[in-house]
Amino acid sequence: MQINISNIPEKGLNLRFSKSKEWFHRFLPTGDDSGFCVQKIEVSCFVEKVLKNVSIKGKIKAGIELECCRCLEEFNFPAEIEFKYVLSPADDLKEDELELTYKDLEYNYYEGDVIDLGQIIVEQVVLRVPVKPLCNDSCRGLCPVCGVNLNIEKCDHKTQQISSPFAALKNFKANKER
Numbered sequence: 001m002q003i004n005i006s007n008i009p010e011k012g013l014n015l016r017f018s019k020s021k022e023w024f025h026r027f028l029p030t031g032d033d034s035g036f037c038v039q040k041i042e043v044s045c046f047v048e049k050v051l052k053n054v055s056i057k058g059k060i061k062a063g064i065e066l067e068c069c070r071c072l073e074e075f076n077f078p079a080e081i082e083f084k085y086v087l088s089p090a091d092d093l094k095e096d097e098l099e100l101t102y103k104d105l106e107y108n109y110y111e112g113d114v115i116d117l118g119q120i121i122v123e124q125v126v127l128r129v130p131v132k133p134l135c136n137d138s139c140r141g142l143c144p145v146c147g148v149n150l151n152i153e154k155c156d157h158k159t160q161q162i163s164s165p166f167a168a169l170k171n172f173k174a175n176k177e178r
């Protein structure tokens with residue numbers, strides 16, 4: 001998924017394509033078990049040359065399969081991501097400038113005359129994966145005693161409200177005072 005900059009016409013380039021799960025996961029380091037699986041990805045974007053810079057604006061639709069951090073059930077998380085990048089030629093930037101701009105996600109650089117659009121798309125999707133995925137905000141999780149999924153079944157164990165951030169805070173304070 002590379003764009004040769006000399007092939008971008010004056011009026012810009014509209015791109016629309018979809019990518020498979022296999023394509024996506026090839027970008028991730030092998031043995032990566034971050035616990036998500038990306039299904040099909042759809043991308044539409046507009047690539048334009050602005051002087052020496054290249055601007056890329058677009059939208060990504062991706063179905064991400066995640067495991068809920070409370071009940072451990074798998075669920076589908078549809079992500080819609082809008083992104084915008086401005087890439088400058090690396091040759092024009094001094095080294096300290098390179099470092100500075102590289103930190104800013106929306107401002108980047110390219111080397112040679114090729115832009116790797118795939119890398120950009122994968123980066124955007126990975127950033128969108130929630131750190132603590134929840135199948136539902138009100139997911140009740142698993143009973144810590146018998147392990148039943150409390151969204152589906154009931155059990156007689158009294159569960160502590162470990163899911164509330166306030167309860168967690170209380171515990172934290174209590175521990176500190178001890």
Ligand SMILES: [Zn+2]
Nearest residue numbers: 068071135139
């Ligand atoms: Zn859940």
Ligand SMILES: [Zn+2]
Nearest residue numbers: 143146155157
């Ligand atoms: Zn139980």
